[in-house]
Amino acid sequence: MSEKIIEFIGVSKTYGKTLAVENVNFYVNKGEFITFLGPSGCGKTTTLRMIAGFEMPSEGQILLGGRDITALPPHKRPINTVFQRYALFPHLDVYDNIAFGLKLKKARVVLEDEDGNRIERFEKLTRDEIAEKVQNALKIVDLEGFEDRNISTLSGGQQQRVAIARAIVNEPEILLLDEPLGALDLKMRKEMQLELKEMHRKLGITFIYVTHDQEEALTMSDTVIVMKDGNIQQIGTPMDVYNEPKNVFVADFIGESNILSGLMTDKFKVKFAGQTFDCVDDFAKNEYVDVVVRPEDIIMTDAVGGQLVGSVTSSIFKGMHYEMTVMVGKNEFTVQSTEERKAGETIGLNIAPDAIHIMAKEFTVNKFDGYVTKKNTVVFGDGEYEADVTQLYPGSTLDEEGYLVTKNGEKIDLTDVDVSVEVSLKDVDIDDSIEEANAVGSIISIIYKGDHYQVIVRTENEEDYVLDTEYLWNENDTVGVRIPSNKIRLTLKPEAQQK
Numbered sequence: 001m002s003e004k005i006i007e008f009i010g011v012s013k014t015y016g017k018t019l020a021v022e023n024v025n026f027y028v029n030k031g032e033f034i035t036f037l038g039p040s041g042c043g044k045t046t047t048l049r050m051i052a053g054f055e056m057p058s059e060g061q062i063l064l065g066g067r068d069i070t071a072l073p074p075h076k077r078p079i080n081t082v083f084q085r086y087a088l089f090p091h092l093d094v095y096d097n098i099a100f101g102l103k104l105k106k107a108r109v110v111l112e113d114e115d116g117n118r119i120e121r122f123e124k125l126t127r128d129e130i131a132e133k134v135q136n137a138l139k140i141v142d143l144e145g146f147e148d149r150n151i152s153t154l155s156g157g158q159q160q161r162v163a164i165a166r167a168i169v170n171e172p173e174i175l176l177l178d179e180p181l182g183a184l185d186l187k188m189r190k191e192m193q194l195e196l197k198e199m200h201r202k203l204g205i206t207f208i209y210v211t212h213d214q215e216e217a218l219t220m221s222d223t224v225i226v227m228k229d230g231n232i233q234q235i236g237t238p239m240d241v242y243n244e245p246k247n248v249f250v251a252d253f254i255g256e257s258n259i260l261s262g263l264m265t266d267k268f269k270v271k272f273a274g275q276t277f278d279c280v281d282d283f284a285k286n287e288y289v290d291v292v293v294r295p296e297d298i299i300m301t302d303a304v305g306g307q308l309v310g311s312v313t314s315s316i317f318k319g320m321h322y323e324m325t326v327m328v329g330k331n332e333f334t335v336q337s338t339e340e341r342k343a344g345e346t347i348g349l350n351i352a353p354d355a356i357h358i359m360a361k362e363f364t365v366n367k368f369d370g371y372v373t374k375k376n377t378v379v380f381g382d383g384e385y386e387a388d389v390t391q392l393y394p395g396s397t398l399d400e401e402g403y404l405v406t407k408n409g410e411k412i413d414l415t416d417v418d419v420s421v422e423v424s425l426k427d428v429d430i431d432d433s434i435e436e437a438n439a440v441g442s443i444i445s446i447i448y449k450g451d452h453y454q455v456i457v458r459t460e461n462e463e464d465y466v467l468d469t470e471y472l473w474n475e476n477d478t479v480g481v482r483i484p485s486n487k488i489r490l491t492l493k494p495e496a497q498q499k
Contacts, residue, residue, distance in 0.1 A: 011060030038227035080167040095147040137165040260450035262291040281358035295336040297355035306348015382459035383439030386485040427487035428467035437480025
């Protein structure tokens with residue numbers, strides 16, 4: 001039975017008004033290689049720093065072997081960290097860099113006096129003890145014979161090994177690795193992935209790794225924790241998160257995916273790209289869903305034998321396979337195969353039921369809390385918009401003074417009345433002109449869904465607009481948000497209805 005070595009219970013971390021990690025719950029088994037995977041700013045490094053003790057949670061508990069260490073300082077935790085910037089001492093050679101911590105460390109020694117009484121004290125390690133530990137660490141990282149080398153003469157990969165040796169020489173229960181391969185070139189990074197996995201096997205201690213590189217996560221990990229916006233999206237084995245993604249973000253972030261909008265037409269039947277397919281996921285009839293199909297799971301055939309028929313628009317050789325783009329009506333499919341179809345060919349595509357992954361739509365409509373101004377505009381989502389406030393009272397009108405008059409003749413001042421706002425994803429417009437926009441934000445997410453892009457725009461005060469658009473934007477673009485007044489749906493909040 002696995003033993004939990006680290007456990008997070010309802011952990012959140014805020015910096016001022018910014019919520020970096022929100023109500024995170026997970027555990028790490030002893031001896032496991034676990035990876036936090038996600039884009040920059042998702043909270044993975046903050047989580048790692050809380051494990052190390054460099055950051056303290058704003059809420060929740062952190063347990064180490066069942067013991068609460070939430071407020072325990074870093075030097076009292078049996079944990080060492082390897083950073084992307086190796087932080088080696090340039091004036092020390094390899095041996096002294098690795099031995100540095102050992103020279104400061106004291107070990108508990110139990111002695112007996114003349115009367116047979118046990119005496120416990122802490123003593124510094126002897127020179128021979130330090131040398132033995134350094135040699136063992138050098139052996140594990142395959143740097144035997146490098147003891148006298150100057151740090152400046154080592155390659156990036158060798159410096160990385162020295163940093164790891166310095167961390168493991170203290171024999172920690174847990175080794176934290178914060179994007180340690182980020183500074184290496186591609187070839188060296190791939191080699192170090194395999195070496196780190198082998199080091200983990202030799203040491204038998206717990207590795208907790210942080211990366212935004214999906215290949216690193218899938219190559220090395222026993223368990224992957226996928227994060228976004230401070231929240232855990234999915235926890236599972238590399239095979240689980242690749243083959244059974246929990247949502248569109250995970251499917252898009254890990255590996256390549258064809259993501260399309262679909263409709264459940266019956267039990268275990270889904271319609272997308274104009275055709276109905278058998279599938280293995282059961283959703284309610286007539287429910288709109290997202291459909292994920294991996295490129296390698298699409299089988300090419302002759303046009304007459306295909307469930308879908310499309311035209312090849314491009315074909316690229318990628319070493320292990322060809323990657324082809326196939327247009328099926330307005331939907332674009334990426335297909336990977338060891339067989340090639342040339343651009344211009346008309347081909348058929350077949351997709352087996354177990355290759356079709358169905359998931360509930362994360363976004364179906366934009367919802368905001370808002371209020372009405374004295375000008376009868378509506379403030380929501382960090383912006384102010386013209387809107388038809390007569391929706392709030394069916395059959396009502398506005399008089400010349402701007403008061404709302406109900407169908408019963410009652411005059412109502414809507415100033416500061418709280419409302420719920422809904423806007424369809426297709427009714428949000430963005431452009432480069434921000435001077436007169438209703439709201440301004442930055443694009444934080446773009447997911448291609450076959451025939452359109454789903455874009456998330458986040459304002460300065462962290463209000464999110466989700467929109468479907470045919471136009472391609474870039475992440476981090478600053479854009480203006482506009483919504484036509486006749487596309488804004490308003491309802492009174494329950495407390496406003498009682499006034």
